[in-house]
Amino acid sequence: MRQSQLGDKECLNRLVEMARERLRVYVYRLVLDEESTQDIVQESMLEMYKILGKLKKVEMFWSWLYGIALNKVHRHFRDQRHYRQRPESGYGSGQPGEQEGIEKVLGRELKQIVSTAMRQLKTEYRAILTMRCYDEMSYSEIAASMGCSEFAAKMLFVRAKRSLQRQLSRRGLGKGALLTALVLFGKMTAPSEAAAAKVAVTAGSLKAGAGACAAVMASSKAVILPLAAAGVVGVGAIVATSGPEGSTAAPATKEVSISQTATVATEAKKTIDEYWYYYPSKSEGAVMMRLMEGGRCAVRQNESGNYYFNKRDNNIYIENYRPWNEDLSVWRLPTDSLKMREFITQIEGRGYETAYVPAKWDGLLVIAKRDTEGKGGQLKTTYQYNVLDEEYFRYNQPTIAKIIDNRDAMHKRGWTYFRVSGQVDGKEVTGSGRIPFVYAAREQHRPWIRVHIGGEEFIDKGFSGFGRPWMGLHTIDIVRRDAAEKEIPFESSLRGGKSKGQVILTKGNYKGIYIIDMEKDVVERIIYSGEKEGEVVFDYLQEIGDVTSEFAAPRGRSRGFSLCDF
Secondary structure, three states: HHHOOOOHHHHHHHHHHHHHHHHEEEEHHHHHHHHHHHHHHHHHHHHHHHHHHOOOHHHHHHHHHHHHHHHHHHHHHHHHHOOOOOOOOOOOOOOOOOOOHHHHHOOOHHHHHHHHHHOOOHHHHHHHHHHHHHHOHHHHHHHHOOOOOOOHHHHHHHHHHHHHHHHHHOOOOHHHHHHHHHHHHHHOOOOOHHHHHHHOOHHHHHOOOOHHHHHHHOOOOOOOOOOHHHOOOEEEEEEEEHHHHHOOOOOOOOOOOOOOOHHOOOOOOOOOOOEEEEEEEOOOOEEEEEEEEEEEEEEEEEEOOOOEEEEEOOEEEOOOOOOOOOOOOOOOOOOHHHHHHHHHHHOOOOOOOOOOOOOOOOEEEEEEEEHEEEEEEEEEEEEEOOOOHHHHHOOOOOOOOOEEEEEOOOHHEEEEEEEEEEEOOOOEOOOOEEEOOOOOOOOOOOOEEEEEEEEEEEEOEEEEOOHHHHHHHHHHHHHHHHHHHOOOEEEEEEEEOOOOEEEEEEEEEEEEEEEOOOOEEEEEEEEEEEEEOOEEEEEEOOOOOOHHHHHOOOOOOOOOOOOEEE
């Protein structure tokens, strides 16, 4: 370092080679993509060249260099937030962590669990786990790298461990699996098989001190606050009488029911007296629901499935579909904007029954209760920020309940590819895409659709105007809510013995008719009439087999088209 700062080219070359290799492993563990890793390392090395002479404490070189790289990583995610590409299959072949020798030793299923769990962590969490567990940096060095106090670094490390433990627990691994998972991740992302063999994470490296643990626990306590304070605090539990954004809502006397189809079918409407809405990430906008009936959990969603409890036979059924309202009213959320609320009210002629709740933080939980056991009265909304993790949201199934999995192959897998074919205005329409069905699959198998209309190509990575079941609502509701955001009027109906849903969007002289398979929870086809004539059909693959170039994820940005009005 000292000789490099003085201009010794040989020392500088040795320093660059050493730094490049170590930085490559560090950055890859944060971005989990080889191409992005190369770009960020190159940018970081150029930055190092420029300001190397300004580093006064040479013993802080690694903290300093990691800080440069971390800033580059943050900028990378800001630039690519909506468009970044993920490896197609975990830490896939060709990545620095995928070694043939390791592949023979480690179980594919365990690797997949650890891969998925690590991907769910915040970048800062992966960064501090990497520095502490694999690079064996002290908390003072980590603090210098991350620009915070040593105590703050310890608290961040505790939060990172807890977050990883939660992700592992959601996928069936107990509390004792944390150390094993960290070792496995280190081996998977090592630069060589020899380096992988040396990876070891000690129990001592996982300690952060009782003070940091206590501080993290204290910051998770609930604080009861008046409604007026809701806009200026991030932690709290607030209870408010229903009514959209301060307006007065009529007493809720109408029964609210859920769809009961397939094996859970019943024609009788069921009153739901509690609606639980859990938002794991505000940026994703996804919601998980838990619907309570008479103190029992009738419907529950988590990141990997949809569960329906049938009290008649005491069975729990796992289905392809998300719940929808039996009367075909649009499923509304407490986080809906005033604009959307008003438009849906105009279409349906009924007001909202819950207060507006802004989704400003991750981990938001909203509990909407019906008074007097569902016999009438106003709803109340309780919402809490950063107080409850998803463990509280979970429902402990009865020990005697039998679980019956009715999902088809693609829903059990959690995602699939699909093909697009048809014709619009005399132009041939072809295309392909990928769709995740559950929240847990959306990171590794991100959605995209590529459509060719005539000679023009369109790419959408947000599925606007299309079903997004991983977001937590049924396709029929997502299509109508997309239309409501664009203020496009719609009509809804069921057909084919309630197995098919139909949504007609009308915009001037143009109509788009969505035919939806209610039990598979997907758009089956779209019929266009009026100014544009044609039909587009979607074919979802139950078995994917060998992936061909037809299903290669598109590069670059979306072209900005929407299926609900193209």
